[in-house]
Amino acid sequence: MKLIRKKSWQITENLVTPKEFFEKRRSFIKLGAATLVSSGAIMELLANEKLPTQTLNYIKDKNINNLKLNTYEQITSHNNFYEFTTNQRDVKDMAHTLKTENWKVTIDGLVENPMEVDLDDLVKMFDIEERIYRFRCVEGWSMVVPWNGFTLSSLIKKVKPLSTAKYLRFETLVDKDSFPDQSRGVFATLDYPYVEGLRIDEAMNDLSFLAIGLYGDVMPKQNGAPIRLVVPWKYGFKSIKSIVKISFVEKEPLNTWQKENPKEYGFYANVNPNVDHPRWSQKKERVLGSFLKQNTLMFNGYENEVASLYKNMDLTKYF
Amino acid sequence: MVRFFIYLLSLAPLVYLNIRLFIFDNVNDPIKYIYTITGGTATVILFFTISISLLKEKINLIKYRKEVGLLGFFYAFLHLLNFVVLDASFDLEFILKETLEKPFIYLGMIAFFIVLFMAITSTKQLFRKYNKYHKFIYLALILITIHWIMAQKSINISQYVYIVIILLIGFSKLFQQLIKNLK
Numbered sequence: 001m002k003l004i005r006k007k008s009w010q011i012t013e014n015l016v017t018p019k020e021f022f023e024k025r026r027s028f029i030k031l032g033a034a035t036l037v038s039s040g041a042i043m044e045l046l047a048n049e050k051l052p053t054q055t056l057n058y059i060k061d062k063n064i065n066n067l068k069l070n071t072y073e074q075i076t077s078h079n080n081f082y083e084f085t086t087n088q089r090d091v092k093d094m095a096h097t098l099k100t101e102n103w104k105v106t107i108d109g110l111v112e113n114p115m116e117v118d119l120d121d122l123v124k125m126f127d128i129e130e131r132i133y134r135f136r137c138v139e140g141w142s143m144v145v146p147w148n149g150f151t152l153s154s155l156i157k158k159v160k161p162l163s164t165a166k167y168l169r170f171e172t173l174v175d176k177d178s179f180p181d182q183s184r185g186v187f188a189t190l191d192y193p194y195v196e197g198l199r200i201d202e203a204m205n206d207l208s209f210l211a212i213g214l215y216g217d218v219m220p221k222q223n224g225a226p227i228r229l230v231v232p233w234k235y236g237f238k239s240i241k242s243i244v245k246i247s248f249v250e251k252e253p254l255n256t257w258q259k260e261n262p263k264e265y266g267f268y269a270n271v272n273p274n275v276d277h278p279r280w281s282q283k284k285e286r287v288l289g290s291f292l293k294q295n296t297l298m299f300n301g302y303e304n305e306v307a308s309l310y311k312n313m314d315l316t317k318y319f
Numbered sequence: 320m321v322r323f324f325i326y327l328l329s330l331a332p333l334v335y336l337n338i339r340l341f342i343f344d345n346v347n348d349p350i351k352y353i354y355t356i357t358g359g360t361a362t363v364i365l366f367f368t369i370s371i372s373l374l375k376e377k378i379n380l381i382k383y384r385k386e387v388g389l390l391g392f393f394y395a396f397l398h399l400l401n402f403v404v405l406d407a408s409f410d411l412e413f414i415l416k417e418t419l420e421k422p423f424i425y426l427g428m429i430a431f432f433i434v435l436f437m438a439i440t441s442t443k444q445l446f447r448k449y450n451k452y453h454k455f456i457y458l459a460l461i462l463i464t465i466h467w468i469m470a471q472k473s474i475n476i477s478q479y480v481y482i483v484i485i486l487l488i489g490f491s492k493l494f495q496q497l498i499k500n501l502k
Binding site: 082184 | 406423
């Protein structure tokens with residue numbers, strides 16, 4: 001007999017606040033404001049508010065922790081995507097320049113089956129599921145996102161890493177036409193390409209997820225279209241966007257933020273309320289849309305799933 | 320009339336902030352946004368107060384300098400209030416610990432207390448006694464600038480522009496002092 005045990009991130013579907021109600025509530029309030037102020041700019045703002053269309057077929061997440069979803073509007077209008085700008089609100093309006101057509105993903109390095117594959121063909125290889133995850137940014141804000149995609153482990157099993165492969169190295173697209181900050185030379189905010197990495201056992205953990213959409217719709221460009229990593233127990237910068245390459249390597253990759261500022265950002269970047277950022281506390285977080293803060297949980301609330309990966313490790317040293 | 324424009328310009332950011340927060344209800348990260356608007360406005364106004372003497376040949380606003388300075392203090396006060404009330408939710412132990420431990424916080428705090436001191440001693444009587452200490456505004460502005468840079472995850476191109484403007488004001492002031500001393 002096979003026992004199906006619920007994961008901690010699964011809850012019954014009827015506990016999820018239907019997003020339609022939530023979105024409508026906000027639109028209704030805004031409509032009231034608009035009639036008060038009654039300006040063309042506001043009407044335009046309302047007209048531009050895009051709602052997701054159900055374009056993906058997926059297995060629903062039961063959200064057993066009863067996480068309260070952030071709205072589609074919030075998730076898609078608050079983005080750290082430095083290839084465009086450091087202004088979180090402006091990314092949404094700038095992201096249209098990202099060209100996602102004919103997207104290819106290269107998987108290479110220490111694997112039996114390296115490949116260069118069209119994204120559409122890659123996606124067809126897997127069952128798409130929904131994962132409702134907490135997302136905690138190192139800057140101190142957080143949200144809850146219903147991602148759609150497939151587990152990173154299912155991809156890893158397909159390409160069969162060699163025993164010498166100890167780490168995964170991910171790379172974001174480099175394309176000056178897609179990303180304005182990549183043509184700024186010495187004035188660019190970061191060194192490109194954006195690079196992230198995972199230890200192979202972290203990558204094999206069931207939580208590690210490759211997302212191709214959210215809220216049942218294809219991934220919005222500002223959120224890292226067409227395919228991005230989601231590792232919910234780590235700070236958001238680990239969840240690299242717009243991936244073009246995944247390499248299996250022997251040595252720990254130097255990830256972008258560690259390279260940028262090694263005193264403040266490490267390789268692991270596990271969410272940890274007991275280890276402060278040198279400049280600010282990590283004990284609490286600002287949930288998007290809220291005036292109040294809430295406590296940050298160890299490993300962002302995924303302690304049961306991932307704590308064993310880091311036993312005997314000094315988390316103040318490997319931050 | 321001039322006074323009317325000063326107040327109109329200075330209070331516009333506060334009105335804008337409130338409209339965004341409570342009427343449009345579309346600010347994703349309210350605490351952060353309140354920091355940005357109040358901190359940014361305080362910084363701009365305080366830099367403007369030291370620029371008034373630079374501009375006096377063109378437009379003489381010296382007699383409004385005190386009021387402009389108090390408006391800057393008002394925004395700095397809102398900025399601190401945001402830290403105490405919303406960010407730290409009155410957790411005094413947390414506030415004290417952060418203030419003592421984190422340079423980012425104590426630089427901002429020192430700057431705030433300098434501006435607070437200036438606001439308190441801005442009455443006619445006290446100003447006569449304490450005006451020589453009002454030179455500490457330059458220290459406060461240096462601290463505010465460092466505090467602002469530390470608030471960023473990394474510096475982008477438009478922020479370099481602000482830094483250039485700040486340096487220009489700083490050097491103009493130095494230059495002005497040098498000429499004054501030569502005379």
